[in-house]
Amino acid sequence: MAIALEKHGPYALITGASHGIGEEFANQLAKKGFSLVLVARSRNKLDSIASRLSGTHRVDVQVVALDLMKDTAAEELVAATSHLEIGLVVLNAGVYGFGAFLDNSLEYERNLMQLNMVAPMQLAHHFGHKMAQRKRGGLLFLGSAAGFQAIPYNANYSASKAYVLLLGEALNYELKPLGVDVEVLAPGMTKTEGTGAMRGVDMGKMPGKAMDSAQVVAEGLERFGKSPLVVPGSLNRLIANVGKYLMPRRAQTSFIARMIIPALVKKP
Ligand SMILES: NC(=O)c1ccc[n+]([C@@H]2O[C@H](COP(=O)([O-])OP(=O)(O)OC[C@H]3O[C@@H](n4cnc5c(N)ncnc54)[C@H](OP(=O)(O)O)[C@@H]3O)[C@@H](O)[C@H]2O)c1
Structure with a gap:
């Protein structure tokens, strides 16, 4: 079963x-008839x-403007939505950027882990x-x-996504x-917008071609309930499998570092 209003x-x-x-x-779930709770810091954008989605798709759309880096944010969000039957939670908010681990402040790294x-x-x-x-x-x-692997100069971010991967697969x-x-x-x-303004890196020099978010989300919703892990895009699936089955972990780390270093704003 893909994502379904009756189940989710x-x-x-x-x-x-x-x-x-x-x-x-939000766009694709509203189109499928889901009512929504939209969460982020920017109330005006939400x-x-x-108003665009409730007008177009005749669904209820509620807004909770909240900084999820705050220690109390999860409690506040739970309290703000306690009257609603939430059948699907998309845990999407995240922060990312490139740079040497020792150049980043401890506060930045701690906030990244919180979010x-x-x-x-x-x-x-x-x-x-x-x-x-x-x-x-x-x-x-x-x-x-x-x-899927360690990424030098993106160390704490890649570690945070390894955590999410293992947590989600176990919870599945x-x-x-x-x-x-x-x-x-x-x-x-x-x-x-996030990759467009990514700190620490010249996007024009990053290896690979970026996918459209519409395609990423469509694949995630279509495969929902069928597979614990969904890697959108055939090229991304190929790269993930080559890394997993054909390269020792240490070789993966130095390979990816060599790809990234030319794009770093501050070279090591
Ligand atoms: N784009 C990629 O290439 C890519 C690839 C793989 C995985 N991902 C993951 O996909 C997710 C979304 O990425 P994206 O590229 O769409 O990011 P994005 O364009 O930067 O959007 C991030 C969203 O998170 C919200 N957010 C940021 N900090 C927040 C905070 N402290 N509290 C509450 N909300 C906050 C932002 O809204 P406000 O600023 O209004 O708070 C925004 O709505 C992330 O988890 C990212 O790691 C992205």
């Missing part, structure tokens, strides 16, 4: 819905997406409970091709018998 509705909560991949999830790892884990725990009680629902984690197994579908969607480079 009526409300889908999407973190990081104000632009990029999260906004595309409000304008909400990319801690908040998704907390929300999966809360909403997973509710869904298991109802014996229906779904959690969709945004992993990344960056989580644990929650399936409880009626809850779990997917990790692991895109390669995707055209979004």
